[in-house]
Amino acid sequence: xxxxxxxxxxxxxxxxxxxxxxxxxxxxxxxxxxxxxxxxxxxxxxxxxxxxxxxxxxxxxxxxxxxxxxxxxxxxxxxxxxxxxxxxxxxxxxxxxxxxxxxxxxxxxxxxxxxxxxxxxxxxxxxxxxxxxxxxxxxxxxxxxxxxxxxxxxxxxxxxxxxxxxxxxxxxxxxxxxxxxxxxxxxxxxxxxxxxxxxxxxxxxxxxxxxxxxxxxxxxxxxxxxxxxxxxxxxxxxxxxxxxxxxxxxxxxxxxxxxxxxxxxxxxxxxxxxxxxxxxxxxxxxxxxxxxxxxxxxxxxxxxxx
Amino acid sequence: xxxxxxxxxxxxxxxxxxxxxxxxxxxxxxxxxxxxxxxxxxxxxxxxxxxxxxxxxxxxxxxxxxxxxxxxxxxxxxxxxxxxxxxxxxxxxxxxxxxxxxxxxxxxxxxxxxxxxxxxxxxxxxxxxxxxxxxxxxxxxxxxxxxxxxxxxxxxxxxxxxxxxxxxxxxxxxxxxxxxxxxxxxxxxxxxxxxxxxxxxxxxxxxxxxxxxxxxxxxxxxxxxxxxxxxxxxxxxxxxxxxxxxxxxxxxxxxxxxxxxxxxxxxxxx
Numbered sequence: 001x002x003x004x005x006x007x008x009x010x011x012x013x014x015x016x017x018x019x020x021x022x023x024x025x026x027x028x029x030x031x032x033x034x035x036x037x038x039x040x041x042x043x044x045x046x047x048x049x050x051x052x053x054x055x056x057x058x059x060x061x062x063x064x065x066x067x068x069x070x071x072x073x074x075x076x077x078x079x080x081x082x083x084x085x086x087x088x089x090x091x092x093x094x095x096x097x098x099x100x101x102x103x104x105x106x107x108x109x110x111x112x113x114x115x116x117x118x119x120x121x122x123x124x125x126x127x128x129x130x131x132x133x134x135x136x137x138x139x140x141x142x143x144x145x146x147x148x149x150x151x152x153x154x155x156x157x158x159x160x161x162x163x164x165x166x167x168x169x170x171x172x173x174x175x176x177x178x179x180x181x182x183x184x185x186x187x188x189x190x191x192x193x194x195x196x197x198x199x200x201x202x203x204x205x206x207x208x209x210x211x212x213x214x215x216x217x218x219x220x221x222x223x224x225x226x227x228x229x230x231x232x233x234x235x236x237x238x239x240x241x242x243x244x245x246x247x248x249x250x251x252x253x254x255x256x257x258x259x260x261x262x263x264x265x266x267x268x269x270x271x272x273x274x275x276x277x278x279x280x281x282x283x284x285x286x287x288x289x290x291x292x293x294x295x296x297x298x299x300x301x302x303x304x305x306x
Numbered sequence: 307x308x309x310x311x312x313x314x315x316x317x318x319x320x321x322x323x324x325x326x327x328x329x330x331x332x333x334x335x336x337x338x339x340x341x342x343x344x345x346x347x348x349x350x351x352x353x354x355x356x357x358x359x360x361x362x363x364x365x366x367x368x369x370x371x372x373x374x375x376x377x378x379x380x381x382x383x384x385x386x387x388x389x390x391x392x393x394x395x396x397x398x399x400x401x402x403x404x405x406x407x408x409x410x411x412x413x414x415x416x417x418x419x420x421x422x423x424x425x426x427x428x429x430x431x432x433x434x435x436x437x438x439x440x441x442x443x444x445x446x447x448x449x450x451x452x453x454x455x456x457x458x459x460x461x462x463x464x465x466x467x468x469x470x471x472x473x474x475x476x477x478x479x480x481x482x483x484x485x486x487x488x489x490x491x492x493x494x495x496x497x498x499x500x501x502x503x504x505x506x507x508x509x510x511x512x513x514x515x516x517x518x519x520x521x522x523x524x525x526x527x528x529x530x531x532x533x534x535x536x537x538x539x540x541x542x543x544x545x546x547x548x549x550x551x552x553x554x555x556x557x558x559x560x561x562x563x564x565x566x567x568x569x570x571x572x573x574x575x576x
Contacts (some may be wrong), residue, residue: 012391012479017399020389020449024408027446031423034430048429109322112315124319126558131326133500133550135507137524138543141531142329145336148535150343152332185326236414243416246509250531260418267422267514277426280419287416295410298454302393302461 032284039277040070050273074278084262084279088286091259094173094248095241098180102237103230105181106188110229111222113189114196125193132186140179140250147175147251175251180241188233195229196222228297235294239287259283330547337540354541364526364542371506371523374437378444379501385445386452386501387494391482393453394460412450420447421514428515435517443515444505451504452497459493460486499553506546 041050051069078084113124131139146152147169154166169175199222207217245260252258257265259279267276311319337355341348358364389409392399399405412420424443428435467489471481509524516525523542530539 012482013396016388016392017396017405020385020392020409020453021401021405023385023446023449024389024405027424027427027442028408028412028420029404031420031427034426035419035423038426105322105325108314108318112311112319112322115311115315116319117311124323127323128326130554131330133503133554134330134547135503135524135543135550137507137509137527137531138333138546139329141527141535141539141543142333144531145333145535145540146329182325182329185322189322239414240416243418245416245418246528250528260416263418263422273426276422280422283416284419291411291414294414295407298410299406302457 035277035280037070038274039074039281040072041274041277042071042073043272043274048273049271074274075282077275078278078282083257084259087257087259087262088282090256091242091244092286094176094180094244094258095238098177098184098241099234099238101177101181102184102188103234106185106233107192107230109185110189110192110196113193114199121197128186128189128193136183137246139183140247143175143179143182143251144170147178170251171253173252176248179247179251180244183247184237184241187236191232191236192226192229195226199225228301232294232297232301235290235297239290239294242287243283333540334544334547337537337544339537339540342537354537355545358538358541358545361538363521364523364538367521367523367526370437370520374441374444374512374522375502375505378441378505379448379498381441381445382448382452382501383494383498386449386497387456387490389449389453390456390460394457409450409453412447413454417447417508417510421511424511425514435515436520439515439517440512440520440522443511444501444508447508447511448501448504451500452494455497455500456490456493459490463489503550503553506550 038050043050109128113121113128116124144151149166149168149170151169153169154163157163158166203221203225204217207221208214212220243260244258245264248258249261249264263276263279263283266272266279338350338352339346339348340351340353389405393406393409421443424439424446425435428439433439467485468481471485472478476484507524508522509528512522512525513528516522523546527539527542530536
């Protein structure tokens with residue numbers, strides 16, 4: 001028995017469960033049910049711009065009318081119109097490639113910090129987290145300063161004689177990848193660093209004593225022991241990147257949109273709320289598996305901490 | 307982990323940090339550029355800060371953003387701390403699985419989905435959009451971050467302290483106030499600061515839940531920078547970076563202070 005309070009129904013216990021539970025149910029769970037419902041509705045030139053609206057005062061007849069009026073038309077549109085399919089694939093492509101780049105950069109960085117002398121580790125750790133605290137929008141904006149046509153990058157390239165004509169960086173996929181890798185790097189480094197930092201160094205000594213070369217010890221000992229950090233970091237980056245809106249909107253071109261941009265356009269420009277809702281539902285279905293895996297890892301990590 | 311950095315390790319860390327900091331440093335430097343053009347260095351100047359100070363709409367946005375951040379971070383800190391207590395101290399209650407899911411999901415949920423969902427709720431309820439809808443949206447997003455930080459602390463410290471207090475006849479509510487709360491206070495403080503900065507920073511949820519007269523700074527910055535670089539925005543970003551930097555220094559001092567005090571009275575977790 002860990003905690004005597006477990007069995008006593010105190011004011012604290014009731015508040016600790018009921019308050020967050022009701023808040024999250026009202027403002028996180030119920031809104032998703034509304035999105036689901038509207039995704040089966042059709043567009044109306046009225047306020048709100050969708051129909052049918054569930055009229056609870058009409059009783060059972062109202063409910064019946066409401067149910068018969070729902071349709072899967074929006075989902076048919078998503079599968080038949082190439083705009084939606086291509087933006088889903090674009091999002092997955094960008095998320096997979098940038099997660100891979102993040103791993104390639106993030107792992108050596110985390111490894112380097114984990115091997116740094118103890119007294120430096122706190123400082124290095126802080127330096128990795130700090131950019132996360134400054135505004136995300138500001139960090140993207142900083143890259144517009146650098147990547148624009150008469151920006152710093154082209155000035156450097158021209159003065160070094162690497163290029164004759166200033167290349168276009170903004171509104172390209174390259175700029176989107178730079179922006180994503182830059183913004184998400186701390187999310188990749190931190191979980192990997194956390195697992196590497198806890199690793200027992202005597203394991204590597206044992207491997208060396210037994211004549212295992214260092215690269216092989218890295219492959220057989222370090223990498224498998226840090227796999228939890230690698231998976232956590234990859235999921236922490238992959239899931240939000242799929243739904244990313246701001247980075248492709250500010251740094252990317254208009255040729256292929258990511259799914260977040262398509263949702264944004266449907267909602268704000270086309271005012272087609274039902275289609276925007278259907279896009280959100282499909283996006284959520286795509287992400288539900290990685291989200292559940294991530295949550296299971298979180299719960300297990302917390303339980304190990306007990 | 308074996309200590310000792312090879313040249314490769316030092317290089318990766320140095321390059322990684324340069325990659326993270328160089329763009330921000332460049333932004334700050336250019337905010338003091340006298341020239342309107344980014345490519346031309348016109349000498350040091352504070353003219354963009356002066357122009358910013360005269361921009362009434364921008365200052366109004368700053369106040370709205372600050373008020374939303376303070377209110378939403380306070381709500382998120384209260385609700386998030388309660389959620390952390392429920393998750394770390396009460397193993398069994400009805401619907402614990404759903405509860406855990408709802409606490410962790412906003413951490414990774416694309417904001418564009420959360421934002422859309424919240425707006426549709428507010429429209430269905432026929433609520434006037436504006437200050438309060440953005441505040442509710444930000445609180446909902448940041449509750450999870452507070453909960454995770456406080457939960458880590460609740461699981462970390464020596465829980466026999468709570469048991470000892472209760473064995474000696476201290477009622478659970480009082481045990482919480484006199485033993486648990488002082489121990490988790492630094493985590494609650496960092497949770498508040500994180501919730502505050504996330505709210506200052508948020509564009510997507512604010513864009514969905516905003517209404518007339520509630521244009522936050524990120525919404526304003528976003529609409530400006532879609533049209534290209536502006537020196538006034540460089541100055542504004544530099545001020546925001548400075549505010550966050552001061553906040554972080556302040557929290558780390560608070561953290562250090564409470565850490566020392568804990569060490570002094572001899573109740574260290576490990």
